[in-house]
Amino acid sequence: MSSVYNKSQGSKSLFTTQNIILASIGWGVLALLYFLLFSAKVPVGADCVAKLSAKAQEATTCLRRADWYVFGTNVFEAMAYLSASILCLRNWRSQQIVSDRNVWLAIGIGMLSYFLGGIFFGYTEIVLKEEPFPSLGDVFFVITYLLLGVGMVLAVASRRLNLETSQWIIVLAIGAFGSALAWLISNQPQTAAVQAQYSPGLEIVASALNWFYVISDVLLLIIATTLLLAFWGGRVSLSWRMIAAAAFSLYIADMWYKYATNSIPNYQSGEILEVFWVWSGVLFGMGAVLEHDASLSRSRRERVRKRS
Template sequence: MSKSDDNSYRSKSIFSTPNIILLGISWSVLALLYFLLFSAKIPGSNNTEIRGNWYVLGTNIFEALAYLGAGVLCLRNWRSTQIVSSRKVWLLIGLGMIAYCVGGIFFGYTEVVLKQDPEVSLGDVFFVLTYLFLGAGMALALFSRRINLEKLQWLIVASIGVLGSFVAWSISQTNKGPAEGLAPIYQQIAFVLNWFYIVSDVLLLIIATIMLLAFWGGKVSLSWRMIAAAAFSLYIADMWFKYATNYLPDYQSGDILEVFWVFSGVLFGMGATLEYEASLSLKRRTSGRKRT
């Protein structure tokens, strides 16, 4: 074996599917332990309790790297000519992951460095792009295939859609309002963004439910179950953050349920990895039959 072949083999072995999956699981466990062990508040000024900036920065790093890794893996699927599903799907989902990573960086910078309430920030531009790209990618993946759900399955979809809508609507009814001192134009933007995120979360929840039921079984179904689970995790984290900012006074990022943002990024990456591996396996089996 030549030196170049040996380096290529080592590179492939390092970034093999089992290693990527193991890395994703390990990252999720580390994030969970980090949230559990260090999320306790410490005494601050004016008889308040706060979380250390180092801790909030750490949560942002866990989230950013999870979505960055997912974006890279999705874009790898987009570049692959062997991928079974539409490459446009992975391009859209990959762009959504990268946008969420960038949005999270701006959000963390506003909160940790500038010490401002990031109710409206430059990060929202990227979060909006995330929902647009992600929603388009998941919808394209879903409707590019024939959907044959039974009546009971459609009932499950409708029930989850109604429940998800009710939870989102209930949380949004007690809105503490824009931050004090926010200019009127930014108050209007915050109001529009609030409902955009809520509607987008519910739509993604419905799409993920249909995807979970429609892709149950089959050779490449596991990857899409991971994508559906990622959307569910995103909904949980978003709804908790909306509840916390509306109901808990002076809420600071970093509570335990926000770890579902990390889970979501990891699950998107795992879904992309499993789709890549399933596509290569299918191509190898097809090529083997042609040679015989």
Template sequence: MNKKTSNDSSLSVQVIVLSLTAWAIIALLFFLLFSVPLPGQGRPSWYGVTTYVLEDVAFLGAAILCFRNWRSSLIVSGRTVWLAIGLGMLSYFIANLLLAQWELGWGQSPDLSPGDFFFILTYFFLGWGMLLAVISRRLNLALWQWATVLGIAIVGILLAYLLLSAPEETELPAAPTGIEQTAPANPGAPPDAAPALPESSTEADALAANTAPGWVTSLAADLEPLGDIVTLLYIIGDIILVVMATTLLLAFWGGRFSLSWRFIAAAAFSLYLADIWFFYATTYVEDYETGALPEVFFIFSAVLFGIGAALEYDLSTRSRRGGRRRA
């Protein structure tokens, strides 16, 4: 009977890992095929909806797997660790839902939205969970390992400084006619013809603006002064994330339970890479539209967190069952 239970558990973790891997591959293929906007048309509306669905399903699935570890008394690394990581995944899921409503439902693209509050909570909970995991390991790193962690921290701080000290946006030279410089809608039009947006785009923008309640635009104005503070919190959160990921890799290198935490560290690195790209793109890329290929690392992050949680559950339950059989 114990053998059957073990086989069922192995099958379960295999199904979970394969399903999550398939989800990541589907997301990568989708971004590769459709992330490049068509010339003069931009990305279709269904592209943004699909990217949000791919992210939300991945983070919700990872949250459920983490909460399963939290509810199990057999988890070796500690239930509180997985409660914190699960709350981080759930916070990202909620933040993404709010951001989707702001961008897709109401056609708004404010600097800040209520979703940013939950995104910041994601960093807090993930940092808390990974710190608890490292503490429970009774960290005893060699000198070169501490030097590695310090080096990663310095690189993260320098990168953050470059992002924060960069100009807010790259401005194009002013058009001589005093109007905004844009490509003419008709390439054959005379040089002095006034540039115009496609009629469908203008109508869609107007419609989206009309669907936003008054309190949405009012809230955006109220949150705008907090933009610099929130950006700084994001940067600090990213630095903590990459430092904790490096420490996890070094602390859990080798041993039976190291595999799951390598996936957790890889998940943190993926989230860091996606965030850094997003900050770079919004700073240096003119008229940047979300949904570029590097943003697939957000989905990779959720998938890797989920795989790490599934592996930890499988290893913990098999270890305890094996111990009872030997007894």
């Protein structure tokens, strides 16, 4: 019996807050190194090699990243969001959590939806060799943005906002900058090759999704900034700093992808800035585990206070 107890205690100790945080940071660093070391494009096929030797301008169109590399980026991203989903849903199930449990339910299901969307996105691009945007994965991405918005709005609503004038100016400035950048990227002229990728019907869907993502990114950016300032200095401030940083990372990666798909014909995933998608999932997970730890610490303090 004692050996069974010791084993169970040892298995539980693996999932301490410190270990989860260290594993999350390690995953983010490994993802960055993977993107940096293996993202170079290589010539595909004998024709491409001939073009490169002839120094033809169109040679760059046949340069592609290896499928194993793109698959690896999908693995890094998928594991980050799946882990974040599990950690957020753990907060939802906890009776001791400080924040509204519905906040973590919405964010947790949103992370799970993003995980599923990434699976369909990667399958379309790597296995089917088709344009992954728009695809079935966008259904799950749309659900993610809606649920993230609900969760973060609930978090703001649960906190009595008492921001100073300077803080409201910061929120407005970041919102204005984010909106202007998103508008410029979304309205950049598309090349003829990019326009030719979509049929008329598919082009309408792609345009609608683009604007939905742009508006969602900007709103999440504003809400994240508000959360960051509202929770600043509180007992659970560190966890919500992570959530705000996750929203900023999501915005950066999305803006890059919008720029790339509008200006680069047959854009292939795997550019370095897409590592911010991985970091976004990692940061959401870190925010959840820090909130869980702060809630348990608060519960222990309250029990000690009652005993005394």
